[in-house]
Amino acid sequence: MIVRLSKILLLATIALWIALVAFGNLTDYGSNWPFVQHVLAMDTIFPHAGIQYRAIHSPLLQRGAYALIIAVETLVAALCWFGTWRLWR
Numbered sequence: 001m002i003v004r005l006s007k008i009l010l011l012a013t014i015a016l017w018i019a020l021v022a023f024g025n026l027t028d029y030g031s032n033w034p035f036v037q038h039v040l041a042m043d044t045i046f047p048h049a050g051i052q053y054r055a056i057h058s059p060l061l062q063r064g065a066y067a068l069i070i071a072v073e074t075l076v077a078a079l080c081w082f083g084t085w086r087l088w089r
Contacts, residue, residue: 015080022073
């Protein structure tokens with residue numbers, strides 16, 4: 001019984017954490033937006049790095065990537081809550 005309760009508590013904690021991250025990204029979109037732009041643009045790697053072709057400079061694609069990140073966070077949180085409920089049941 002203690003192992004089952006531990007699994008439920010762990011999954012509920014993960015679900016809450018991911019839900020809070022997704023909620024934060026939805027309600028304060030601008031907080032992480034500069035970071036996402038910076039990472040996707042790869043603007044701080046070495047000038048002659050061979051991986052610069054992967055950089056994404058298009059604002060439309062950057063916004064799409066950020067929307068996808070938020071959507072996946074929301075989906076994972078929902079699935080974790082569903083799993084918690086199934087374990088509890």
